[in-house]
Amino acid sequence: MDKQEIAEILDEIGTLLELKGENPFKCRAYHNASRTISTLTQDIKELVAQNRLREIKGIGEALSDKITELLETGRLGYYDDLKKSLPPGLLAMLNVQGLGPKKVKILFDKLKIRTITELQQAAAQHKVAALDGFGAKTEENILQGIESLKKHADRHLYPHAKTTADCILDIIKTQKGVIRCDIAGSLRRKKETIGDVDILVSAKPSAVKHIMNAFTTYSDVDKVIAQGETKSSILLKSSINCDLRVVNDEEYPFALAYFTGSKEHNVSMRSLAKKYGWSLNEYGFSKIGSEEKRGNVKRVINCKTEEDIFQALKLSFIPPELRENMGEIDSARTGNLPNLINNDDIRGTFHCHTNASDGINTMDEMAEAAQILGWEYLGIADHSKSAAYAGGLNNDKLKLQIKEIEKQNSTFKNFRLLSGTEVDILPDGSLDWNDDILKRLDFVVAAIHSKFKMTEVESTKRIIKAIKNKHVTMLGHPTGRLLLERDGYPVNMIDVINAAADYGKVIELNSHPMRFDLDWRYCKYAKEKRVIISINPDAHNIGGLNDVFNGVGIARKGWIEKTDVLNTMSLKNILNFLKRA
């Protein structure tokens, strides 16, 4: 059992306790512990072996015992008993918008509803509205919530949500009376996927109604979910939920910080404010104990921008991408925030396909696009011969491509194509090209494209064997395509990172919107082990090259600094690096 599985069980225990009506703080303790465990960088097995679990903040005696039991026996009696005491369908019911643990508990206690299907039937028969605390409107919302759940279960990819948000932002910005206007929420934090879009506006009071109307009557609105004085919520035809919040301009920086989140980051910021004797909310700082609410808040500190808020708390400015309560507040206090990568820092990239294998554009077109982006180099990495499904090159075609690249390079001035390959790691860990061909290439990306159903131990062994090959430069998409599931595979990333450190290999962080291989914890671990990451688009066309930027958000979450990323090196350094590799 790994820490991720432990974290999932702890989270579920927290939710199950909520459904049983347990002390909310006890429930929260489990949720907090789950998050802490899942983001742990130390080896949990080692911590248990050394009896050091309780050194972790939020893990006390009870949780330490439970985690130890889970790790040592693979089971937890407390969890099994808890699960037996409630029907499994209750957890799924919590996904219905507007239903929380209290309402689900009532539905179960009074009507014996155990599944979403039973809930839908009961609501259709108007049995739900008859319950105490429920009504016709709640019943209607439950039915709509179930429909919506079926229709919009998925989250939205960053680039799609960003395009949508920009269109709405453009409309809001041009409204009369608007002072400041920004995207907030997970979109501002550049999460890989977005739940809903949050837009924040500051405006003159007289303009609020007019702005809200402009928002709710936007041409792409499918349905207006809520419309109030400060907040409106719409569902777009593209099935993206979008919230607009209006505040006055004095409140704006506080609201921007608040609605940018994350929730966990905000909780920590409030705790910190409390230590200074202030209460922090979306409208300002106020003195603890004062009864003032919105409208007559006596601001203890005036803040015109978000920067001022951080400064008031003696923190350096925390970029939105880092606001996940993953240690950024401590780092901001001690001046140790990472130096984040910007799009402008990217000086080239590897792992790009052409129409020689399964790409769409020609090598010429890809090279031109890279130069337009201002890059110094572009790596060509078409598939190898075993990747028949992807039109993998045969020996002769690869040799021809190497020659073609040499020829092209003689025509460039401040740009260079690098000849590479995305070589298949075969099921036994050997490579699809022999060493004679591999040594002729500038770089070699090794990746798995077959036999995804191997066990974690088997696929880890397979990858590590490939990493050991002296011609391999980097490991491509190390866990497959997680968002597509169908070709993701289990792998022990800690072992893989250790091997990459031992053999001096690069690990690729694919930034194609459908592929997010490494999460921030592994990036952080890779950094500790001094393993270089490369942000690669796995671009199959010109447009794909622009997606490198989408990966930058991920890299930021990984606390990867410019110096830790291959793509920020100049061509000269890249060539030196490749020679060494």
Add this chain to the structure above:
DNA sequence: GCCGTTTTCGGCCCGACTGTTTTCAGTCG
């Protein structure tokens, strides 16, 4: 269930909106 320069008990982040009530509970972010 966790935590403590207010440490073994009492507090744990905070406000808007909705729908249900007639002053508030539940949900959400």
